[in-house]
Amino acid sequence: MSFEKMNSSLIQNGEIHRCGRAFRRMELGIIPKNKYEYINSFNDAISNTEKRITIIKLFNAKSTTYYAFCNGLCKDFERFPPAEQIRRGNLKCTMKKGYV
Numbered sequence: 001m002s003f004e005k006m007n008s009s010l011i012q013n014g015e016i017h018r019c020g021r022a023f024r025r026m027e028l029g030i031i032p033k034n035k036y037e038y039i040n041s042f043n044d045a046i047s048n049t050e051k052r053i054t055i056i057k058l059f060n061a062k063s064t065t066y067y068a069f070c071n072g073l074c075k076d077f078e079r080f081p082p083a084e085q086i087r088r089g090n091l092k093c094t095m096k097k098g099y100v
Contacts, residue, residue: 009059010023011041014040014041014042015038015039015040016038016039016041016055016058017037018037018038018058018059018061018064019066021066021069021070022037022038022064022066022069023038025066025069026038026066030069031065031066031068031069034064034065036054036057037058037061037064037065037066038058039051039054039055039058
């Protein structure tokens with residue numbers, strides 16, 4: 001399964017994330033916050049060179065934890081057709097009279 005590269009990223013509170021949805025899910029605790037899947041630009045313990053290398057690795061990664069929670073933004077994910085929209089005039093009531 002191939003994954004498309006995101007054309008944008010999110011920077012929030014000094015953290016660089018490849019995907020805004022992933023950031024929000026990490027923030028809510030839905031998915032674990034993996035230190036290899038975002039960059040804390042405020043962390044002075046990491047050199048700029050190391051941050052640059054991490055950014056390159058992040059954006060070249062073929063898979064990440066949050067892809068498991070993706071709703072199908074990638075071309076080769078299985079698609080499910082939306083429900084058929086029925087117009088009001090085409091509805092037929094099949095319920096028996098007095099049925100609640």
